[in-house]
Amino acid sequence: MIRVYENEDITKHYVEFRPRFQECVVERVLKFCNEYREFANKHELMVDVACGSGQATSAFQNNFKHIVGIDISPNQIKEARLANEHDNIKYEVGTAENIPLEESSVDLLVSATACHRFDLGKFFTEAKRVMKPDGCMALFSYNAPTIIPKNVKVSARRQELSDRTSSLLLKFHEIVTDKQSNFYLDGKYENIYKAVPAENKQWITEDLVMKYDWNLEQLIGFLRSNASYQEYMKMMKEEHKDASEEEVKKWDRAVLLRDFVKREWEMEEVKDEDVMMEAHFHVFLVLANNLK
Numbered sequence: 001m002i003r004v005y006e007n008e009d010i011t012k013h014y015v016e017f018r019p020r021f022q023e024c025v026v027e028r029v030l031k032f033c034n035e036y037r038e039f040a041n042k043h044e045l046m047v048d049v050a051c052g053s054g055q056a057t058s059a060f061q062n063n064f065k066h067i068v069g070i071d072i073s074p075n076q077i078k079e080a081r082l083a084n085e086h087d088n089i090k091y092e093v094g095t096a097e098n099i100p101l102e103e104s105s106v107d108l109l110v111s112a113t114a115c116h117r118f119d120l121g122k123f124f125t126e127a128k129r130v131m132k133p134d135g136c137m138a139l140f141s142y143n144a145p146t147i148i149p150k151n152v153k154v155s156a157r158r159q160e161l162s163d164r165t166s167s168l169l170l171k172f173h174e175i176v177t178d179k180q181s182n183f184y185l186d187g188k189y190e191n192i193y194k195a196v197p198a199e200n201k202q203w204i205t206e207d208l209v210m211k212y213d214w215n216l217e218q219l220i221g222f223l224r225s226n227a228s229y230q231e232y233m234k235m236m237k238e239e240h241k242d243a244s245e246e247e248v249k250k251w252d253r254a255v256l257l258r259d260f261v262k263r264e265w266e267m268e269e270v271k272d273e274d275v276m277m278e279a280h281f282h283v284f285l286v287l288a289n290n291l292k
């Protein structure tokens with residue numbers, strides 16, 4: 001089991017900079033559920049496995065009587081509870097392989113930007129135990145977002161900067177992410193889709209895009225909120241104990257990305273909080289019903 005979101009510095013960063021899921025994702029998941037099940041009123045129980053600080057959990061708030069977010073990390077759960085504004089949502093420490101819920105109790109099990117790290121065999125067995133026989137499962141994620149600069153008026157120039165910035169972000173994101181996660185994320189969860197033991201399943205890679213207005217601080221915060229980035233920095237600092245500030249900059253991807261944006265977007269005189277952009281997250285989903 002990989003435990004990388006334990007430290008309080010990481011989880012505080014995470015709650016501040018990780019995007020919360022938008023309505024378009026909720027709608028797509030519920031559309032699938034409604035194809036296979038008749039829900040007269042609200043669905044009864046949803047569980048969000050590996051909920052972090054509730055980035056997907058709270059998006060479903062209006063659609064279930066009760067929602068439980070579970071995460072292996074006590075500090076993620078602490079942040080989720082602090083940020084929680086809803087009476088029908090609670091957060092508990094638990095794991096994907098040992099979900100603290102009754103058998104056959106769950107209408108919808110979701111897991112966002114996380115299952116690529118699980119022991120999938122054990123997780124599917126546990127999911128089948130807690131889900132109602134006709135319950136649904138939604139596993140979804142995104143890779144690094146597409147970045148589109150604002151305030152660059154010439155469209156060809158804007159496109160060129162968007163392409164170069166997005167591919168640099170993707171490269172830095174992949175460098176700091178672990179091998180197993182990159183394998184599943186690069187294939188947009190195709191191999192997770194193939195592995196889900198379910199009677200009915202769908203793999204959605206259509207253009208489901210979540211759009212956020214960001215500034216440069218938020219872009220850098222997003223990269224730093226990746227626990228693998230933090231692990232990488234820790235390892236490099238241990239290996240280079242006497243490194244000067246200039247040397248550190250050479251391998252700190254967040255500093256390199258910031259410098260690239262300021263220089264190439266010609267915004268060296270502009271404060272980071274005023275360097276504006278759109279971040280587009282392309283979401284892919286594996287949806288399943290009637291687990292076998």
Ligand SMILES: C[S@@+](CC[C@H](N)C(=O)[O-])C[C@H]1O[C@@H](n2cnc3c(N)ncnc32)[C@H](O)[C@@H]1O
Binds near residue numbers: 002053094113114117
């Ligand atoms: C990238 S975060 C995703 C958080 C949130 N779902 C989101 O979409 O932003 C991955 C989360 O998975 C949790 N996690 C990793 N392995 C887990 C496991 N086996 N069981 C439960 N949680 C796990 C980590 O503690 C972390 O909070």
